[in-house]
Amino acid sequence: MDAQALGVPDFGATEPFKLFPSETIEIINSELEKHAHELQALLSSIVGIPIEPHPMAFERAHINVQEQKYSDSELVEVMKQNDDATGEEQPVFGWHTDSQPLVCITMLSDVPEDAVGGETHIQKADGEVLKLQFPAAGYSYLLQGSVIPHAAMPALNYNRVTMITSFVPTNPLFCEKTDLDLAIKYSPADALTDEFVKYRCDYMSKRLKLLKRCSTSDGVEFCENLLDEIMADLKHTKDSLSRVKDTLTK
Numbered sequence: 286m287d288a289q290a291l292g293v294p295d296f297g298a299t300e301p302f303k304l305f306p307s308e309t310i311e312i313i314n315s316e317l318e319k320h321a322h323e324l325q326a327l328l329s330s331i332v333g334i335p336i337e338p339h340p341m342a343f344e345r346a347h348i349n350v351q352e353q354k355y356s357d358s359e360l361v362e363v364m365k366q367n368d369d370a371t372g373e374e375q376p377v378f379g380w381h382t383d384s385q386p387l388v389c390i391t392m393l394s395d396v397p398e399d400a401v402g403g404e405t406h407i408q409k410a411d412g413e414v415l416k417l418q419f420p421a422a423g424y425s426y427l428l429q430g431s432v433i434p435h436a437a438m439p440a441l442n443y444n445r446v447t448m449i450t451s452f453v454p455t456n457p458l459f460c461e462k463t464d465l466d467l468a469i470k471y472s473p474a475d476a477l478t479d480e481f482v483k484y485r486c487d488y489m490s491k492r493l494k495l496l497k498r499c500s501t502s503d504g505v506e507f508c509e510n511l512l513d514e515i516m517a518d519l520k521h522t523k524d525s526l527s528r529v530k531d532t533l534t535k
């Protein structure tokens with residue numbers, strides 16, 4: 286290929302080369318092994334039911350980067366104005382519920398001692414708003430983000446980098462309403478919808494198996510309720526795909 290004609294750096298690919306010494310690889314692998322199970326067990330114990338990483342790779346993990354909103358001198362001005370008015374900052378990510386049932390949000394960036402902003406606001410059923418602030422990098426919180434409305438407030442004087450890992454309940458008796466409304470903005474449509482359909486089929490198959498298993502033992506009412514939910518699952522799956530189609534044809 287002609288790099289000059291393409292206007293790209295004159296580089297193709299390398300042979301494999303040793304980037305890490307074997308000690309490093311051992312450490313990474315042992316951490317991976319240790320934490321994959323440990324993490325799932327720990328988070329399940331906190332939620333109170335077995336949970337597992339979201340089966341959809343596109344929904345499983347992402348990192349949010351919000352750059353510091355103001356320089357130090359701008360911040361002094363803004364704080365003065367906020368004192369004069371009642372002004373509170375607008376969320377960087379407004380009030381919403383998530384597509385993924387449960388999320389573990391981990392702070393990756395250092396939080397300065399004089400941190401202003403960067404809290405997550407969550408709303409209780411009675412309307413009260415709780416403000417969660419990460420004390421430092423490495424702290425996490427768990428949220429049933431599909432149910433609890435929440436909003437991310439802007440970090441005014443530091444960069445806020447958070448890692449979000451998604452989980453689903455292992456037991457298919459729990460409702461699960463993953464959709465593609467957000468993921469379609471960041472992911473290739475064909476691969477995303479393909480993965481979504483397969484995932485939803487697996488989920489609904491598990492629910493049908495549960496129905497088959499429990500139909501005699503749990504009675505007609507249980508069957509009716511579960512069938513209603515499965516019909517709602519089918520509709521949810523179709524509606525999610527239709528909205529993706531509408532987004533793409535706009």
Ligand SMILES: [Fe+2]
Pocket residue numbers: 381382383430435
């Ligand atoms: Fe969220």
